[in-house]
Ligand SMILES: Nc1nc(=O)c2c([nH]1)NC[C@@H]1CN(c3ccc(C(=O)N[C@@H](CCC(=O)O)C(=O)O)cc3)CN21
């Protein structure tokens with residue numbers, strides 16, 4: 001993942017100091033892309049160990065439609081949830097049960113699977129989470145927003161646009177705001193998982209992943225960790241093995257995902273900005 005290191009260097013060299021909602025402060029650039037050919041390996045960082053199980057768990061949790069951290073086997077959302085575990089209508093709700101004015105719901109994932117199988121030349125194969133009716137008030141805390149039926153946090157990875165060319169499945173994932181040290185490694189690996197899972201379900205080959213980022217930032221309390229990471233040499237990317245073909249996109253389990261040859265540098269801890 002030299003491209004990831006190049007992005008970190010770009011932000012350190014060209015970024016601007018900026019205040020932010022969390023009060024932590026960032027160095028930011030605006031508008032960056034990097035591309036990964038998924039046939040060259042699975043894009044999981046090797047310059048620090050990323051907890052792959054949490055990456056998979058969070059994705060399967062989104063896909064289940066749950067918005068409650070009690071259904072998530074990871075602690076990464078704890079700081080934003082209400083006492084009962086609720087986060088308001090965040091990712092899983094918008095992806096699988098977007099509410100309509102007649103009181104019904106639309107499953108955007110079903111729509112994507114249907115198009116990939118039945119109309120793969122379409123240029124409309126996408127799902128997104130930016131449901132303006134449920135956006136939080138930035139002046140209130142995540143919990144206050146969730147209590148009022150709003151999202152605790154608005155989506156960061158908000159648009160997943162797929163395209164099929166030469167029987168290969170490509171994805172452009174748009175992220176409006178990206179915590180490059182903690183969030184980005186999860187976001188990139190999950191986007192790659194989407195391509196692998198949908199390609200398997202729809203009898204396609206994996207193609208290219210394009211990560212397209214709006215505000216790409218390094219938090220002021222992640223600088224030392226970033227420098228440590230930049231001092232490390234990237235290693236060969238692991239390979240992802242899907243151990244079986246589940247009956248549908250909703251039937252994947254943690255045990256279905258196996259990484260071969262993941263030999264990263266040690267983990268690096270960093271505080272999360274709330
Ligand atoms: N500031 C901020 N950055 C984020 O990346 C982020 C948010 N807020 N809010 C919502 C979610 C939660 N996400 C998170 C939160 C924490 C970690 C984190 O602490 N990761 C550690 C440990 C991972 C684990 O527990 O398995 C890491 O070293 O990657 C990662 C993503 C991504 N999102």
Ligand SMILES: O=c1ccn([C@H]2C[C@H](O)[C@@H](COP(=O)(O)O)O2)c(=O)[nH]1
Nearest residue numbers: 021154156157177178179183184187
């Ligand atoms: O998947 C995610 C979720 C969150 N983030 C980061 C990006 C920002 O640092 C914060 C969100 O704060 P906003 O003020 O709403 O932009 O969380 C991420 O990188 N990836």
